[in-house]
Amino acid sequence: AQSVTQPDIHITVSEGASLELRCNYSYGATPYLFWYVQSPGQGLQLLLKYFSGDTLVQGIKGFEAEFKRSQSSFNLRKPSVHWSDAAEYFCAVGAETGANNLFFGTGTRLTVIP
Amino acid sequence: DAGVIQSPRHEVTEMGQEVTLRCKPISGHDYLFWYRQTMMRGLELLIYFNNNVPIDDSGMPEDRFSAKMPNASFSTLKIQPSEPRDSAVYFCASSFQGARNQPQHFGDGTRLSIL
Numbered sequence: 001a002q003s004v005t006q007p008d009i010h011i012t013v014s015e016g017a018s019l020e021l022r023c024n025y026s027y028g029a030t031p032y033l034f035w036y037v038q039s040p041g042q043g044l045q046l047l048l049k050y051f052s053g054d055t056l057v058q059g060i061k062g063f064e065a066e067f068k069r070s071q072s073s074f075n076l077r078k079p080s081v082h083w084s085d086a087a088e089y090f091c092a093v094g095a096e097t098g099a100n101n102l103f104f105g106t107g108t109r110l111t112v113i114p
Numbered sequence: 115d116a117g118v119i120q121s122p123r124h125e126v127t128e129m130g131q132e133v134t135l136r137c138k139p140i141s142g143h144d145y146l147f148w149y150r151q152t153m154m155r156g157l158e159l160l161i162y163f164n165n166n167v168p169i170d171d172s173g174m175p176e177d178r179f180s181a182k183m184p185n186a187s188f189s190t191l192k193i194q195p196s197e198p199r200d201s202a203v204y205f206c207a208s209s210f211q212g213a214r215n216q217p218q219h220f221g222d223g224t225r226l227s228i229l
Contacts, residue, residue, distance in 0.1 A: 032214045043118070043205050043220025044157075051215075090157065099170060100145055100212025106156040 002027045004091050006105035013081050014113050021076040021108050023065075023091035032094030033074045034102065035065055039087045047089075050074065061085070086112045116140070120206050120221035128229050132194040135224045138187055139208030147218060148181055148191050149205040157205075163189065164212070196228045 003026045013019055025031055032051055036044040048059025055067040065076045074091060088109050092102040119138040127133055139146050147162040161171040166183045174181070178197070183189040193200055203225050207218040 034217075036218075042222050043207070044218070045220070046217035049217070094214035100164065100209075100214050101147065101159055101162055101170060102213045102218070103159075104157040 002031070002093050002095060002103050004093050004103055004105035006089075006091055006108050008108045009106070010109045010111065012111040012113060015083050016080050019076075019078045019081045019085070019110070021089050021091075021110070023074045023076065023105060024072050025074060025091075025093045026072065027093055031074075033065075033067060034092040034094075035059065035063070035074075035076050036090045036092060036104075037061075037087050038090065038107070044090060047076070081110075081112055083112045083114065086110055118206055118208050118219050118221035120204075120224050122224060123222065124225045124227075126227045126229065127196060129197055130195045132192065133196045133200075133226060133228075135191040135204050135206075135226070137189045137191070137206030137221060139189070139206070140219055141187065143208035143210050143219070144186075145209045145212050146183060146189050147207040147209075147213065148189070149207065151203045151205060151223070152201075160191070198228045201226055201228045 005024045034049045035047040037047050038044045047063050048057050050057050050067045058064050063078050067074050088107045090107045091105040095101050121136045144165050148160040151157045160173045161181045163183045181191045203223045205220050205223045207220045209216045209218045
């Protein structure tokens with residue numbers, strides 16, 4: 001069955017430093033993969049998505065993610081973090097059955113220090 | 115363009131009371147999702163609708179929970195009777211053509227506290 005693991009519960013980076021958030025998935029076929037961001041007191045917002053094709057996908061706010069089938073990973077990256085990037089980040093995978101719902105990871109909370 | 119609208123934003127009530135959460139999806143979206151978010155369990159899908167019809171309610175924790183979508187612009191999630199363990203943030207989300215193909219648009223959530 002499909003599932004997503006985000007091994008890092010909390011990450012702290014300095015403003016201007018690079019960022020990589022890890023996501024590992026379990027899925028029988030080619031997965032539909034997503035990264036969402038949640039700011040405090042708000043709902044989730046889509047950052048980027050991967051369906052097929054180019055394994056490096058670009059998203060909003062300067063984020064990108066790379067799909068690596070051999071490692072079952074879909075890590076999120078940003079070359080230079082801004083203080084406004086402090087939030088909770090969720091990786092998600094589409095249902096294997098073709099049903100139109102997603103399975104979310106437990107999230108990684110990002111703290112940015114000046 | 116209005117996003118997904120949830121009401122109330124906060125609800126505090128006593129155990130045993132009926133709680134009704136409301137959601138207005140984005141106009142034109144044919145899928146609607148209800149999620150519950152807690153520290154312990156993360157983000158859980160409770161139920162989702164397609165064209166106002168419930169498709170998968172396997173995430174609904176108990177018979178105390180029920181959800182309806184009487185028309186394309188309104189949905190409710192009801193808990194009766196409520197219990198302290200139901201305390202969580204409840205999110206409604208909508209999408210066009212389903213979450214696999216299109217992004218889900220989330221409301222700002224209802225923070226529910228059951229005393």
